[in-house]
Amino acid sequence: MKTLTMLAALCALVPTLWASAAQAQFAKPEDAVKYRQSALTLISSHFGRMQPVMKGQVPYDAAAIKANVEVLKTLSALPWAGFVADTEKGTAAKPEIWSDAAGFKAAQAKFEGAIDKLSVASNSGNLDQVRVAFGEVGASCKACHDAYKLKK
Numbered sequence: 110m111k112t113l114t115m116l117a118a119l120c121a122l123v124p125t126l127w128a129s130a131a132q133a134q135f136a137k138p139e140d141a142v143k144y145r146q147s148a149l150t151l152i153s154s155h156f157g158r159m160q161p162v163m164k165g166q167v168p169y170d171a172a173a174i175k176a177n178v179e180v181l182k183t184l185s186a187l188p189w190a191g192f193v194a195d196t197e198k199g200t201a202a203k204p205e206i207w208s209d210a211a212g213f214k215a216a217q218a219k220f221e222g223a224i225d226k227l228s229v230a231s232n233s234g235n236l237d238q239v240r241v242a243f244g245e246v247g248a249s250c251k252a253c254h255d256a257y258k259l260k261k
């Protein structure tokens with residue numbers, strides 16, 4: 110009987126532990142800011158390095174582009190966990206990220222969808238297709254920045 114009571118108490122505790130573990134992903138608010146900005150810096154690096162190929166200034170190496178897009182795809186899911194509430198001060202994050210959370214989430218989904226398309230295109234090895242998908246990703250960065258990032 111005693112064991113059962115303890116088990117019940119444990120079961121009641123587990124969801125609480127889970128919830129606090131999710132919140133405690135970052136020890137300090139600055140850590141969340143650093144995390145999201147670092148992820149966005151990496152995204153920008155891996156996105157930007159494809160530009161010379163898209164512009165035809167550098168020959169298209171399908172395998173290299175494919176490998177880079179795979180990295181980009183992994184990175185594209187990362188920044189969003191770092192947008193913890195009340196962390197906009199001193200950053201380029203607009204308050205709308207939190208006041209219009211659904212819109213911000215939709216902008217992420219649009220971006221990740223565009224990255225998925227870029228991934229499919231890079232697997233095809235067809236540069237024209239890659240170029241179109243690359244443009245769509247760029248447009249999704251801009252759309253989110255226009256709505257949710259301060260110009261500084």
Ligand code: HEC
Nearest residue numbers: 146149150153156200201202216217220249250253257258
């Ligand atoms: C869903 C919204 C969203 C998408 C999509 C998005 N960004 Fe951003 N980005 C932001 C916000 C918001 C900030 C400001 C973050 C801050 O200051 O803490 C930011 C910041 C940045 C920064 C500055 C990072 C730093 O060190 O402060 C770069 C660079 C950047 N984004 C590039 C990109 C590129 C390139 C893409 C597309 C390939 C992209 N972003 C897609 C919302 C987005």
